Amino acid sequence: MGTFVGLHGRALLLTALQALLTHGQLKEGESVLINGSSGGVGHFAVQIAKAYGAKVTAVCSSKNINFVKALGADQVVAYDKESIHHHDGHYNLIINTHGNLSYKDYKRMGQRGVIVGFTTMGHMTSLLLQGRISKFPLAQFTAEANTADLETLAFLIRDRKIRVHLEKTYSYKEIPEAISYIEAMRTRGKVAMVWESVAGTEEVDAGRNITYS
Ligand SMILES: NC(=O)c1ccc[n+]([C@@H]2O[C@H](COP(=O)([O-])OP(=O)(O)OC[C@H]3O[C@@H](n4cnc5c(N)ncnc54)[C@H](OP(=O)(O)O)[C@@H]3O)[C@@H](O)[C@H]2O)c1
Helix, strand or coil: CCCCCCHHHHHHHHHHHHHHHCCCCCCCCEEEECCCCHHHHHHHHHHHHHHHHEEEEEEEECCHHHHHHCCCCCCCECCCCCCHHCCCCCCCEEEEECCCHHHHHHHHHEEEEEECCCHHHHHHHHHHHHHHHCCEEEECCCCCCCCCHHHHHHHHCCCCCCCCCEEEEHHHHHHHHHHHHHHHHHHEEEEEEEECCCCCCCCCCCCCCCCCC
16 A cells, blocks of 8 residues: 655644644653544544553544544543533643633643644634743644654654544545635545546545555
8 A cells, every 4th residue: 555645744743743742742641632633633643642652532523533532542522512611621731733722721621731723813812822921831833844753753654653544535626625625624634635647646545544554
């Protein structure tokens, strides 16, 4: 089976790794809650956290419970059954890819937090301002490529600790449909574009887990 990781896939892998290790300072044996665990960043974050020996609680919709468990999540909170804003679990680290957590949510549930995404500009401003005036360790970052992290990811992929889940593939003729689907932020894993006319490009079946060989 061929290797299939596009440029965007590498960016999301780096984002997940740096959220957990660089900014989250995750240690073996710690507990981490990953809010938005079934999407592009989240499904990598669950697998990387498990590879580093963390206890993972994944937050996603009910339809993705089995998916995140298959990725290795120890516990799942389905946000359409239990509001994350009233969840009373306590974790060493909170990783928020979906972006809907308030400052109070981070403080109530975590010892430290990492913001990966935001829902709105207002939400972003409010969180960053509160982060500046409080002692609670809340990090926000933009992922950047570096050799050490790319090598770490290469080892994790080689050792089959990370799989890419491709939910759908789109033809290059369907780019508008693909963008609309991605913008809805309900992706399970990743979606990919397939350029059928390019010699050597391998057609990938939608919904198939891609492993590395
Ligand atoms: N900081 C950086 O350097 C960096 C880099 C890349 C991306 N990002 C940001 O990271 C964010 C996530 O990107 P992505 O590519 O992972 O997005 P994505 O693939 O669209 O995934 C979004 C996930 O959010 C989940 N979700 C939807 N509503 C939710 C809710 N109310 N509570 C919890 N989860 C919910 C969805 O799961 P269900 O279908 O189960 O609801 C979906 O799997 C974006 O804001 C993006 O801009 C930041």
